[in-house]
Amino acid sequence: MFTVIEADGTGALEARPAPDGRLLAPLDRSLLGWERKPHGWCRGEACLPAFRAADAETPDGVDVAAFAALVGKVAVIDVGERAVAFADGAGPFGGGLTVEEAPDFTLDGVTLSDLRGRKVAIVFWASWCGCRYDLPAWRERHEALERHGLTVLTVALDRSAEDARPWIEGARGAGGAPPHPAVVDTEGLVAELYNVINVPTVVWVDEKGRIARPQDTQAATDLFRSMNGLDAEKSYRDLRRWVLEDDAGVAADRVAEHLRVPTDEERRARAHARLAVWLLREGRAEAARPHLDAAAALAPHDLAIRRGLMPLTGQDPFGDGYFALRDELENAGIPIHRPLPDEE
Structure with missing residues (x-):
């Protein structure tokens, strides 16, 4: 058995290494939630036609990495550690980052699509970044603009929730209640969906769930301006204009131009990182x-x-x-x- 590591958890996969280095799984078992049927492999209403799946099939089993690529995943296999990690790939079944629809997610009880009808500023930060000191300022921005239809949603990219929680708690207002949704992305799920490669990064999502401003390095204070050159007042001015003046945000053509869609190398890097995180947590x-x-x-x-x-x-x-x-x-x-x- 091989351990399967994905963004939503781990599982088990019956498979065996082939002499040529491929990892083969039984043809009569489900793979990545897909079931083999006479006309192809299907998951719910989606089906991969048999003639396309044939490229990944052998008489001895289905090539896990090749099949993953066909269904929009990237696979990294470590035969010695008997583990395989998957990250979102490209193609019709893969995770896609587009202007028209911001990727939905549920994390720590917060679902992005539940905020439909409001403008959302997704603020990516981490305890390992100086941007942790900006959290009170993001709380203040939320409190100032919440009644006008804005929700600030902070996403910590910490691999341990315990590292992020003190900073989230420290940013609470005088009443002590959480002023806005704050989640911790310990498995890198949301960072992968939005192709976030550093923090602080902010993404705007409009009332219809479309990306109104792509990945943008923003600070809410000028604490590190001498190092990063970021103007906190400008970012707040842009945010207020978007919310208060019913501005459409960044023009759609500019969003499309500057939206950073992950490359094949970035996707494979995330699969390697996912496997590394699991091994580190296992003490290996x-x-x-x-x-x-x-x-x-x-x-x-x-x-x-x-x-x-x-x-x-x-x-x-x-x-x-x-x-x-x-x-x-x-x-x-x-x-x-x-x-x-x-x-x-």
């Missing part, structure tokens, strides 16, 4: 190292992976490891912060 740090290295090689710019996993590897995300990473990216000409360009 040495086995996790090749997957951490693979993720860094595939997506060197993805600080949500590289810096975000430092606490799990015993590194200080504010220490020498982080500054070495900053130097590496700067020397390679890779920007750490990616604010939305000003409209010309």
